[in-house]
Amino acid sequence: MRTLMFLLQKEFRQIFRNAMILRMIIAMPIIQLLIMPMAADFEIKNITISIVDHDRSSYSQKLVNKIIASGYFRLNDYSSSFHESFGEFQNDNSDLILEIPLNFEKDLVRENSSDLFIAVNAINGTKASVGSSYLGRIISDYNSDIRLQRSEPQQMTASHLIEITTLNWFNPFLNYPFFMVPGILVVLVTMVGAFMCALNIVKEKEVGTIEQINVTPIKKYIFILGKLIPFWLIGIFIFSIGLFIIARFVYGIIPMGSVIVLYSFLGIYLIALLGIGLIISTYSNTQQQAMSLAFFCMMIFLLMSGLFTPIESMPEWAKVIAKCNPVTYFIEVMRMVVLKGSGFSDLIWQFLIICGMAVFFNTWAIVNYKKTS
Amino acid sequence: METDIVIKTEKLTKRFGDFIATNQITFDVQAGEIFGFLGANGAGKTTAMKMLCGLSTPTSGNATIAGFDIYRETEQIKKNIGYMSQKFSLYEDLTVLENINFFGGIYGLSKKRLSEKSESLIETLNMKELRKKLVGSLPLGWKQKLAFSVSILHEPKIVFLDEPTGGVDPVTRRQFWDLLYAAADRGITIFVTTHYMDEAEYCNRITMMVDGEIKALDTPKKLMQQYSSDSMDEVFYELARGAKRKAD
Incomplete structure (x- = not known):
């Protein structure tokens, strides 16, 4: 001892x-x-995005605003040529490309549907998947906003919408x-x-x-x-x-x-x-x-x-x-x-x-x- | 008298793979003797000494140290020996006094004995002003003198010194040997390895190791007669010339 x-x-x-x-x-x-x-910190912020807007309509403008306002994305460039944006993409200046087609607004109004194209830089897999799912959520959000605006009240009740509310336990x-x-x-x-x-x-x-x-x-x-x-x-x-x-x-x-x-x-x-x-x-x-x-x-x-x-x-x-x-x-x-x-x-x-x-x-x-x- | 023999080895051998570091060495050391262990670098001196201190287990052969068996009673042996290795082995980041207290303490010296001992040790070494200094800041010669004094703090029967004066100036070496003589006078057996042939002449008896074997064992005077030379230097050259191993 x-x-x-x-x-x-x-x-x-x-x-x-x-x-x-x-x-x-x-x-x-x-x-x-x-x-x-x-x-x-695994929260992905500051995802750079290139937006190719062929439509340049008020609808496309709204979508772009919504994306930027979300706080997760940083607009790298806003162009009307996919080629140009793809250059940025290749130079690693942007993580995502969102392409809004010509007649986006027209199709939405007339035919009630339109397509969007997203290209993801998947070198960093987490960033890519998180980024595209954020973007997907924003777009579907935007989608329901439009439906709300365009549909008649009685039609509203007919459409089925499941909304999920999450309660975070232990780390609220x-x-x-x-x-x-x-x-x-x-x-x-x-x-x-x-x-x-x-x-x-x-x-x-x-x-x-x-x-x-x-x-x-x-x-x-x-x-x-x-x-x-x-x-x-x-x-x-x-x-x-x-x-x-x-x-x-x-x-x-x-x-x-x-x-x-x-x-x-x-x-x-x-x-x-x-x-x-x-x-x-x-x-x-x-x-x-x-x-x-x-x-x-x-x-x-x-x-x-x-x-x-x-x-x-x-x-x-x-x-x-x-x-x-x-x-x-x-x-x-x-x-x-x-x-x-x-x-x-x-x-x-x-x-x-x-x-x-x-x-x-x-x-x-x-x-x-x-x-x- | 049988009890007068404190170290007794019989065909002590250490092998490292194919390499035989010490080959069947046999010798006795009497109590109170200053026993010199000489040899070129790589001759097997340190290996032999480590076996005797219980730091290394022999491959074959027998030995008793202070009457205790080298295989079975290593812990008993450790209580009865002191050791000062080739490397400086006090704690450089402790002061002189702290080192003395630490080593005295782990050898189980009582508080009173410890303070008496450290008092007289510092007195003898003339280190009163240096007692609170970190050991790392002392000159090499001082460190070696201190290390030796600490290694015999618990009054062991035998003290093993592995090239204690390497790199020390001649004056300090002389003082160091005075300490050895003083310890030997108190009855402590001193087992010392060295390269310095003038130091060899200070020993009571010496052995010469060449290639892991003992080539000569006698008093310095008799060895000089035997090889009809005037100094130990010549004896050493005569014997070491036959070495086949390269110095490391």
């Missing part, structure tokens, strides 16, 4: 003496939480940061676990001090505890800054559920993550190797965690990876507790899995950590 105290004292002295680490601990959560949720205003901030907090904590802990141990290997430790009678598990505890505390500290300061005061996110549940999960999650950091450190001899390895793990952890893309829509093999990924579970728990107010009884499965992972990774690390070669 006394040995552990000496190790912890030494570890904290070194951490507080290292200006770089201190800055990282304070600045990283603040900056990442301020920048990332703003940028990592579809506020994007509400969805992202809890996830990004998880990323932050993960970085601390995997990176800082691994780098710290490998640094001792690199400098040679670990050899000095290995000739002392220190027990393996005491040494490892001496490394885990400081980073465990740092992880909790960073998480708290994020949750109680940035999330609350900048984004107005107050967890719906119990903070105790969150912290219990965080505690176990950090143990699992630090285990991964330890594993990385046992396999690498230089900080560079540890960095590359940790980076590799982080990329997979983040992209396969459901942070940016829903796991449900991944292919089966990817779902398997996501299910083996500790980050997945923490993000799930964060979103459930913070947004839905889920309690411990809803999260038993996640708790069991993360406990299992904590045991698994740490056992692996301790077995693989050798005092002798």
Whole structure:
């Protein structure tokens, strides 16, 4: 026990003496939480559109106004030649072309129907599909406006119109940061676990001090505890800054559920993550190797965690990876507790899995950590 | 007397794949002796020393350190030895005093012993003004003297020194050897590897390693007689010339 105290004292002295680490601990959560949720926003805005209007009628004018007024589109050019607009399209200046045919108004009035043509630049698939569906909605909206104007009142009642009203649960205003901030907090904590802990141990290997430790009678598990505890505390500290300061005061996110549940999960999650950091450190001899390895793990952890893309829509093999990924579970728990107010009884499965992972990774690390070669 | 032998090895061998780093080395070291371990780079000195410290497991052969078996009682051995590696191994981002306290602490020295020890250590090394300085800011010679003093803080039976004076100026080297003699006088056995042949002459007995094998083992004086030369330098050249391995 006394040995552990000496190790912890030494570890904290070194951490507080290292200006770089201190800055990282304070600045990283603040900056990442301020920048990332703003940028990592899936709401598609500013879709550029080229409109080819062969009709130039009051009806076509109304449609164009309606599109621009929606706020999602930015008019790139308004021409009467498809060829000209297609040039813009090819130069990547516009994402969408809407072609309004000649006699658009005449056909609508006389024959009650007319055709429109939309061309979509599908390099960015999400933008393309979201853009064209926005445009489709605006046009059908426009369509019902015209019907309303042109039809007789008695005809109105005869036409069947289904209108859908959506009620958004758990995040009523579809506020994007509400969805992202809890996830990004998880990323932050993960970085601390995997990176800082691994780098710290490998640094001792690199400098040679670990050899000095290995000739002392220190027990393996005491040494490892001496490394885990400081980073465990740092992880909790960073998480708290994020949750109680940035999330609350900048984004107005107050967890719906119990903070105790969150912290219990965080505690176990950090143990699992630090285990991964330890594993990385046992396999690498230089900080560079540890960095590359940790980076590799982080990329997979983040992209396969459901942070940016829903796991449900991944292919089966990817779902398997996501299910083996500790980050997945923490993000799930964060979103459930913070947004839905889920309690411990809803999260038993996640708790069991993360406990299992904590045991698994740490056992692996301790077995693989050798005092002798 | 049997108890006077603190290090006893028998055909100690370490292989790395096809490469035999140390090949069946056998020797005894008496308590209180300054035992020099000489050899060119890559001769297998560090490997041998790491096996004796319990940092590396031998491929075959036997050894006892302070009466403890090198395979089964490594933790016991670790309580009874000190070690100073080739790389500087104190924490550069801790102060002199913090390093002393840390290493004393993990060897289980009581608070009282620790403060007495660090007091006298700082006194001997004449580092009173430097005690609150980060170790990283000290000159190399000072660091090495400090590292040695820290490695014998817990009064081990044996201390292993791996090229402790590499890159240190002659004056400081002299002071360093004074520290070694003082420790030996207190009964600590000193096992030291070195490249410097003048240092070899300070040792009570020396072994010469060539290509992982012991080629000579005796007092410096007898070795010089045997090879009829005036200095250890010549003895070294005589022996090392036969080496087949390239220095790394």
